[in-house]
Every structure is written in structure tokens, then in C-alpha cells.
Amino acid sequence: MTAWDAFRSALDSLRANPLRSALTMLGIVIGVAAVIAMVAVGAGARDQVLRQIASLGTNLIMVGQGSIARGGVKLGAGTASSLTEDDALAVLTDIPGVVVTAPSVRWGLQIVAGNQNWGTVLFGITPDYMDARDWSVAQGRGLSDEDVAQANKVVVLGQTVVRNLFGGGDPIGEPVRVFSTPLTVIGVLGEKGQNTQGQDQDDVIFVPLSTAKRNIPGMAKSNPRFIHTMVVKMRDGADMAEAQAEIRDLLRQRHRLIPGQDDDFWMRDLTEVSATRDASSRALSFLLAAVAAVSLLVGGIGIMNIMLVSVTERTREIGLRLAIGARRRDILVQFLIESTTLSLIGAAVGVAVGIGTAMVVAALAGWPTLIRLDSVVLAVVVSGLVGVFFGLYPARRAARLNPIEALRHE
Amino acid sequence: MASDLREAASPSSPLIAVEALTRHYRMGPQTVHALDDVTVTIRRGEFVAVMGPSGSGKSTFMNLLGCLDRPDAGHYRLDGQEVAGLTSDELAAVRNRAIGFVFQSFNLLPRQTALANVMLPMVYAGVGHAARAERALAALDSVGLRERAGHRPTQLSGGQQQRVAIARALVNAPLLLLADEPTGALDTATSREIMALFQRLNRRGITIVLVTHEPEVARFADRVLQFRDGRLIDDARQEPEVAA
Numbered sequence: 037m038t039a040w041d042a043f044r045s046a047l048d049s050l051r052a053n054p055l056r057s058a059l060t061m062l063g064i065v066i067g068v069a070a071v072i073a074m075v076a077v078g079a080g081a082r083d084q085v086l087r088q089i090a091s092l093g094t095n096l097i098m099v100g101q102g103s104i105a106r107g108g109v110k111l112g113a114g115t116a117s118s119l120t121e122d123d124a125l126a127v128l129t130d131i132p133g134v135v136v137t138a139p140s141v142r143w144g145l146q147i148v149a150g151n152q153n154w155g156t157v158l159f160g161i162t163p164d165y166m167d168a169r170d171w172s173v174a175q176g177r178g179l180s181d182e183d184v185a186q187a188n189k190v191v192v193l194g195q196t197v198v199r200n201l202f203g204g205g206d207p208i209g210e211p212v213r214v215f216s217t218p219l220t221v222i223g224v225l226g227e228k229g230q231n232t233q234g235q236d237q238d239d240v241i242f243v244p245l246s247t248a249k250r251n252i253p254g255m256a257k258s259n260p261r262f263i264h265t266m267v268v269k270m271r272d273g274a275d276m277a278e279a280q281a282e283i284r285d286l287l288r289q290r291h292r293l294i295p296g297q298d299d300d301f302w303m304r305d306l307t308e309v310s311a312t313r314d315a316s317s318r319a320l321s322f323l324l325a326a327v328a329a330v331s332l333l334v335g336g337i338g339i340m341n342i343m344l345v346s347v348t349e350r351t352r353e354i355g356l357r358l359a360i361g362a363r364r365r366d367i368l369v370q371f372l373i374e375s376t377t378l379s380l381i382g383a384a385v386g387v388a389v390g391i392g393t394a395m396v397v398a399a400l401a402g403w404p405t406l407i408r409l410d411s412v413v414l415a416v417v418v419s420g421l422v423g424v425f426f427g428l429y430p431a432r433r434a435a436r437l438n439p440i441e442a443l444r445h446e
Numbered sequence: 447m448a449s450d451l452r453e454a455a456s457p458s459s460p461l462i463a464v465e466a467l468t469r470h471y472r473m474g475p476q477t478v479h480a481l482d483d484v485t486v487t488i489r490r491g492e493f494v495a496v497m498g499p500s501g502s503g504k505s506t507f508m509n510l511l512g513c514l515d516r517p518d519a520g521h522y523r524l525d526g527q528e529v530a531g532l533t534s535d536e537l538a539a540v541r542n543r544a545i546g547f548v549f550q551s552f553n554l555l556p557r558q559t560a561l562a563n564v565m566l567p568m569v570y571a572g573v574g575h576a577a578r579a580e581r582a583l584a585a586l587d588s589v590g591l592r593e594r595a596g597h598r599p600t601q602l603s604g605g606q607q608q609r610v611a612i613a614r615a616l617v618n619a620p621l622l623l624l625a626d627e628p629t630g631a632l633d634t635a636t637s638r639e640i641m642a643l644f645q646r647l648n649r650r651g652i653t654i655v656l657v658t659h660e661p662e663v664a665r666f667a668d669r670v671l672q673f674r675d676g677r678l679i680d681d682a683r684q685e686p687e688v689a690a
């Protein structure tokens with residue numbers, strides 16, 4: 037008996053009970069569809085997160101002034117002007133592997149253009165900041181060292197700000213005001229979209245660090261060298277954990293903190309963000325695997341059940357086949373091919389339903405989805421194995437029938 | 447195996463040589479002697495009827511001849527070859543090529559056409575797809591049902607179904623046709639037609655062993671074996687009545 041004969045006979049017997057065959061496949065269909073759809077949603081979300089993480093820039097360590105919350109209580113945040121431009125210089129010169137340190141101050145404020153005004157966040161920066169955070173300039177020019185050195189009254193606007201102040205118009209060269217200071221728009225930033233927390237990264241304006249300190253009331257406070265944060269960009273392949281430890285030691289030493297005293301600054305490695313994302317997507321994958329395993333198990337048991345019924349119903353047929361010369365192996369293979377055909381048709385339907393579901397989710401919920409070919413291949417292979425595994429016991433039962441008794445079976 | 451069987455045959459050697467053949471069933475403390483020390487020889491071209499009361503061992507005897515069962519003692523040589531030593535796969539091959547079975551209840555696959563049913567033994571004989579339909583049609587032709595090739599069993603009368611089953615038994619050109627009460631489910635007129643068919647096939651050279659408990663059916667055979675309580679009690683040659 038060739039595999040083709042066995043396959044034909046399998047299709048015939050599945051067609052004999054179309055409703056029963058369809059119901060038997062349902063477990064596999066649901067299992068495979070669930071896996072395909074959920075992997076598509078998960079992969080789409082992960083893909084989006086990866087793109088967002090890439091938009092933050094890579095190999096970055098953020099250092100900010102003020103101690104980080106311990107046990108929910110924020111200790112002295114922002115009280116002391118602990119972090120300075122000199123700290124940023126020291127990190128750049130003393131820590132090996134540092135490419136750039138970009139000091140910055142930030143301030144929430146209203147920006148006015150003509151009769152429009154808009155609440156946004158101002159960053160006082162140096163040109164290095166644009167490099168470190170991978171900001172591009174879409175229009176006009178970015179800030180220069182000269183702007184910083186001379187505290188030029190110029191500003192670069194984020195896309196969201198441009199949209200809200202100028203609508204479709206060209207902002208380059210236009211005057212704007214923050215507090216009472218007039219600034220000239222020299223450039224527009226490239227678009228970055230939302231960050232991992234869903235905040236709009238394009239709702240910002242950049243001015244030279246010196247301009248910010250000089251013109252924003254209350255900004256310079258007691259120490260004219262103070263900064264809110266600095267971005268430290270490490271060279272590719274640098275050990276981020278070691279760099280953080282070295283920066284911490286250096287800053288503690290510079291701030292004269294005694295052992296046991298809390299840090300008066302915080303530090304965050306942007307790869308940590310991606311690490312937590314990785315962990316949560318691993319948890320999601322595990323959940324998917326569990327759902328898939330359970331539904332394929334249930335589907336497999338359904339197949340085993342229906343194959344046992346089929347063997348009993350077709351006992352005389354098996355007896356006849358043995359009498360006219362089928363070997364036991366032929367009977368075994370015939371029933372295995374039948375159970376595998378059942379599970380593979382179920383898998384094919386499941387793939388179609390899964391892709392359809394992913395597309396509906398993408399259209400209705402607006403979630404990004406990504407059909408992964410490997411998930412399709414895996415689902416089909418596993419379904420095939422389920423068909424073989426759960427078909428084995430019924431098939432062996434069929435192959436072991438005594439032909440004389442089988443022929444007498446009512 | 448099966449082809450060896452055919453080639454090894456010399457016309458004078460017996461097709462079936464059974465010696466002290468015994469089959470016991472142990473039912474708890476009791477032992478049923480389904481077949482007890484049966485010795486008989488059947489030559490090629492014979493048409494043998496096996497008779498006896500219910501439970502006398504006729505079917506047991508046929509199952510042993512058909513290599514569906516193994517004896518507890520004794521010897522069975524089919525066309526000169528001892529069957530006892532064959533593996534289960536070899537026995538399957540013997541059943542496939544050397545033996546054709548006809549059953550009381552036809553045992554056709556209900557969802558398949560007559561043609562597909564007749565092709566079934568060739569599936570296990572490794573006959574190529576192209577040759578199958580042609581040979582199956584020839585077999586249907588020899589039982590007079592070529593026109594019904596596309597019909598399903600439910601669209602055929604009992605006699606026609608049995609003739610399809612006979613075509614299926616013939617399609618691999620066996621040496622031996624074994625029929626256990628082939629007319630048991632048929633009326634008298636139809637039985638006579640089936641017996642006429644058997645006689646025609648027998649005249650063409652095929653050896654037939656047929657179980658029946660109807661003397662009217664046994665009349666068409668040229669030899670009658672009588673069984674009782676698992677023993678062969680009579681073996682008589684006769685001038686067969688011609689069915690058609």
C-alpha cells in the first residue's frame with residue numbers, strides 16, 4: 037500500500053462523516069489559530085517596542101540630580117543642585133569608554149508664537165545631546181557650539197510644537213517667546229513618535245544650555261554650573277554595568293558622599309528598559325506556549341477518541357483488508373495517515389483562521405501585528421506530530437486485530 | 447513467496463496437503479476441539495464442498511486453509527510449501543496472491559464503487575495505479591458486471607454484490623478460492639446463479655473450496671467433505687449437477 041493509497045483512503049473516511057471530522061479538528065483549529073494570532077500580536081508589539089527603544093539612542097546612561105525613591109519616599113530630590121557641568125566633564129575625561137557626555141536642563145513652560153501658545157518642555161542642551169539621543173534635524177539647522185558659547189537666542193522645535201504653533205506654515209526664522217525672552221526658530225527636529233511609556237517625544241523645544249540658564253527665571257539658582265541630567269554615551273560594546281559602577285564611584289567621590297550615605301543622583305541604563313521588555317515578552321511567549329500546549333493536547337485527545345471510534349466502526353473493513361493481504365504495518369500506516377491528515381487539515385484551517393484573526397485585530401484594535409512564518413511552520417509541524425502521537429494507539433489497536441474475529445464483528 | 451508458490455507447482459502435486467491438522471480453543475477449564483486430527487488432500491482444479499452441522503469446525507478448517515489462523519498441531523502444505531513456518535507478513539502475501547476469499551456477508555466497502563472494491567487487493571499487491579482499473583474491469587467482466595463498475599454496493603442486489611466480491615477474490619489471479627457459505631444470504635434462484643459462476647470459474651482451472659450446509663448447493667461440487675465435532679467423517683466424490 038503506497039502512502040498515496042493510504043492518503044486517499046484517509047480522505048474518503050474523513051468525508052464519510054464530514055461533521056464529525058470537522059468537530060474533531062476544532063481543537064487543533066482553535067489551538068493553532070490562537071497561537072498564530074497571539075504570536076502575531078506579540079511580535080507586532082515587540083517589534084514596535086524595539087523600534088521605540090532604538091529611537092532613544094543606544095549605549096546610553098542617563099544621570100540625573102536628586103536621589104531616587106527608596107521605599108517609596110523620595111529623599112531630597114531636587115533640593116541640592118548636586119549635578120554640575122563639571123561632573124559631566126569629569127565623566128567624559130575620567131571614565132574609559134565614554135564617547136560623549138551631554139549635560140542638560142529641562143523646564144516645563146509655555147511657548148508663544150504670534151497669538152498661539154503651547155505648553156511644552158524646554159531642554160537646555162549642547163550639540164552633543166543631539167548626537168547622544170540620535171536626534172536628527174528635519175528642517176533648518178541644529179544648535180551649534182557657537183550658539184552655546186554665545187548664549188544665542190535661538191530655538192529648535194519638535195514636530196508636535198511646530199504643528200500646534202504654526203499649523204502647516206514654515207517656522208524657520210520666525211520669532212517665538214518663552215517667558216519674556218524672544219527666540220528665533222532655526223530648525224525643526226526629525227520625528228521620533230512615542231516612547232515606551234507612550235509619551236510624545238516630539239513635544240519638546242531645544243535651546244542652548246547657556247541661553248536657558250541665563251533667560252529662564254529661577255533656573256540658575258545658587259549654582260550657575262548646575263544641570264538636571266546628563267546623557268552619557270558609551271562606545272559600542274562597552275560594559276554598561278561596569279561603566280555605571282565607575283560613574284557612581286566618581287560622582288560619589290566628587291560630591292563627597294561618605295560610605296552609607298545615599299546617592300544624591302540617579303542613574304538609568306536605557307538597555308535596562310529593553311531588558312524588562314525582553315523579560316515581559318518572554319513571559320508572554322511562555323503563556324502562549326502553555327495555551328498552545330493545552331489546546332493541542334485537547335485536540336490530540338479528541339483525535340485519539342474519534343480514531344478509536346473509527347477503528348471500532350471499521351473492524352470488519354480491517355478484517356477484510358487483512359484477509360485480502362494487508363500486512364499489519366499497512367493497517368497501522370493507514371490509520372496513522374488518517375489521524376495525521378485530520379490534524380494537518382485542522383492545522384491548515386487554524387493557520388487561516390489565525391491570520392484572519394490577526395488581521396481583524398490589527399484593523400479593529402489598531403494594534404500592530406506581524407505574522408511570523410516560524411510560528412506557522414511550528415504550529416503545522418507540532419499539529420502533525422500530535423496527529424501521529426495520538427493516532428498511534430488507535431492505529432496499533434487496528435493493526436493488532438485478529439482477522440477472523442474482525443470479520444465476524446457486527 | 448506467492449510467485450514461488452505458483453512456479454513450484456507441478457500439475458500432479460496436490461494444491462492442499464493437510465495432515466493431522468488440529469485446532470483447540472481453551473475456554474477456561476474446557477478445551478473445544480474445533481478441528482481434530484484432520485487429514486485431507488485437494489488437487490488443483492477440484493471443486494470441493496465442505497458440509498456438516500453447525501459448530502462442526504467448517505469455518506475453523508477454512509480459516510486454516512486461508513492462512514488467517516495457525517494450527518495447534520499438524521501440517522498444512524499449500525502448493526508444496528509448509529505454511530506453518532511463514533512469518534505474519536509472508537502469510538499476508540500468500541493471502542494476497544494465492545488465495546481469494548468470498549464471505550457470506552460479502553464484506554464490500556459500502557462507500558466505494560464496485561470497481562474500487564475490486565481494486566482493493568491490488569493495492570496490497572503493489573500493482574501500479576495504471577494497471578489496476580484495467581485488471582479490475584476484466585475481473586468484473588468475468589462475473590458479468592462490467593456495466594456496474596461505477597455502482598456502490600447499496601445500488602446493487604445481493605447476488606450482484608456477491609459477484610463483485612467474487613471479482614475481488616479473482617483479481618490477483620489466485621490458485622485457490624475459499625468461500626464460507628457464499629449463498630447463505632441469497633435466495634434459491636440467486637444461489638443457483640452464483641453456483642453456476644463458480645462452476646464456470648472452476649472449469650477455467652481455479653480450485654474452489656466452499657462451505658455450505660445446503661445439500662442443493664453441495665450438489666454442484668465434485669467432491670463433498672463431511673465434518674462432525676471437528677473431525678472429517680466422510681470424503682466422497684460425486685458427479686456434479688450442472689448449474690447453468
Ligand SMILES: Nc1ncnc2c1ncn2[C@@H]1O[C@H](COP(=O)(O)OP(=O)(O)OP(=O)(O)O)[C@@H](O)[C@H]1O
Nearest residue numbers: 471478479480498499500501502503504505506507
Ligand atoms: N474463537 C473461538 N473461541 C472459542 N471457540 C471457538 C472459537 N471459534 C470457534 N470456536 C468453536 O469451535 C467450534 C467450531 O466452530 P466453527 O465456527 O468452525 O463451526 P462451523 O462448522 O463453521 O459452524 P457454523 O455452521 O455454525 O458456521 C465451535 O464449537 C465453536 O464454538
Ligand SMILES: [Mg+2]
Nearest residue numbers: 504505506626
Ligand atoms: Mg461457520
